[in-house]
Amino acid sequence: MRIDFSQIIDLTLPVSLQLKPSELVAPYPCTVTTYKRLSRKEGHGLEPDEVVEAEKSPDCASLYLREYFGLTVLLEVPDADELTGPMLQKLVSTWAEEIQAAGAQLMMPPALLLRSSGERGRQVSLSADAILYLSTFGLELIGLESSQVAASDNRLMEALLDENQVAWLVNLDLQGVVPKRPYFLTALPVLKDVEGVLPCRATLALVEE
Amino acid sequence: MFRFDFVWDLATSKPGSGEETLERATDTVAFVPSPDLTSYFGLCAVLTPASESDSVGLSAVKSCVAELEAEMTILRTRYQADVEMPRRFLVRTRSAAGAFSLDPAVIDWLYERGALLVGSDCSLYREDGRFTELASKFESLSLPGLFGLNLEHLEQGYRYNLLAGPLKVENSAVIPVRPLLVS
Numbered sequence: 018m019r020i021d022f023s024q025i026i027d028l029t030l031p032v033s034l035q036l037k038p039s040e041l042v043a044p045y046p047c048t049v050t051t052y053k054r055l056s057r058k059e060g061h062g063l064e065p066d067e068v069v070e071a072e073k074s075p076d077c078a079s080l081y082l083r084e085y086f087g088l089t090v091l092l093e094v095p096d097a098d099e100l101t102g103p104m105l106q107k108l109v110s111t112w113a114e115e116i117q118a119a120g121a122q123l124m125m126p127p128a129l130l131l132r133s134s135g136e137r138g139r140q141v142s143l144s145a146d147a148i149l150y151l152s153t154f155g156l157e158l159i160g161l162e163s164s165q166v167a168a169s170d171n172r173l174m175e176a177l178l179d180e181n182q183v184a185w186l187v188n189l190d191l192q193g194v195v196p197k198r199p200y201f202l203t204a205l206p207v208l209k210d211v212e213g214v215l216p217c218r219a220t221l222a223l224v225e226e
Numbered sequence: 227m228f229r230f231d232f233v234w235d236l237a238t239s240k241p242g243s244g245e246e247t248l249e250r251a252t253d254t255v256a257f258v259p260s261p262d263l264t265s266y267f268g269l270c271a272v273l274t275p276a277s278e279s280d281s282v283g284l285s286a287v288k289s290c291v292a293e294l295e296a297e298m299t300i301l302r303t304r305y306q307a308d309v310e311m312p313r314r315f316l317v318r319t320r321s322a323a324g325a326f327s328l329d330p331a332v333i334d335w336l337y338e339r340g341a342l343l344v345g346s347d348c349s350l351y352r353e354d355g356r357f358t359e360l361a362s363k364f365e366s367l368s369l370p371g372l373f374g375l376n377l378e379h380l381e382q383g384y385r386y387n388l389l390a391g392p393l394k395v396e397n398s399a400v401i402p403v404r405p406l407l408v409s
Contacts, residue, residue, distance in 0.1 A: 018227075031396055
């Protein structure tokens, strides 16, 4: 695979420079992601002191920023108010069958973007079982067009994503993205020393297989 | 899947920045933003010139580029490698001896060579809050620049990729950015 940086697709909604990150609340006014410190992430096999050192070292960014750049795919989801686990399961099964028919095997990318198959502007909202289903794939980041991850109990759904080590990205413009095609996503939280919800510039580059 | 052996966070630290407006929350910024995002993504060279008095001058930067070109010539002739000089440059001016400035003539020279972007560890502002002479040079050339980068301990080379899309902001020449360098 090779990343082609000669065309960049911008997924971002603009932000005001007068915004204070500490005051960001849902529904969010711009494209934001969420940053969690390495000490609250699992699976890196680091000792407590090593975690602190890794966060101080700029060359360890592959550990503390790994969710925010890498391979991604857009899936179009059913036109519904809330995306449930069974809906997602069916969607992923159909995708896996398509890939198998082409002689390959489905490998879930670490980041997934979701867009409604309904009318333009229809926002996808995640249910708790959809979040749990996605986390079983070891997903690291989920990206949505909506201004918050869930229409109801948003704070709880954000916490559920957090518990399952899934970063989230909302307020994306996904209209120019081709479904089921691999892209290279970059969506780095803009500030270095702040944990929580932060504005970012979300972009895609084409990936040549 | 992609695997990067090397991922470097080029943002500088600013504790407590979450309480400030985005305008003041980071010293790592893009100046003279380009609507064409391709300036901020792709192959990038890191130059680590020796300082001359309190400034990194043109001759030191030319030496660095010549070293990289010599390395590439060997790869092309001996191994038929398909290598080319990137059009994005990050120039380190800080060293164990202290922080230095960058001669604006360097920017002119890199611009004439077709640079799409030049970044450095220099500050955008003077102590009195006005733009430095270096910043004004970027403005006069309409060349996208990155200021306030953390380039410590980076090795000179041309096989890096820059990921540095600045925030999407309207009507501002100075925009916060979280740049990464990967290889």
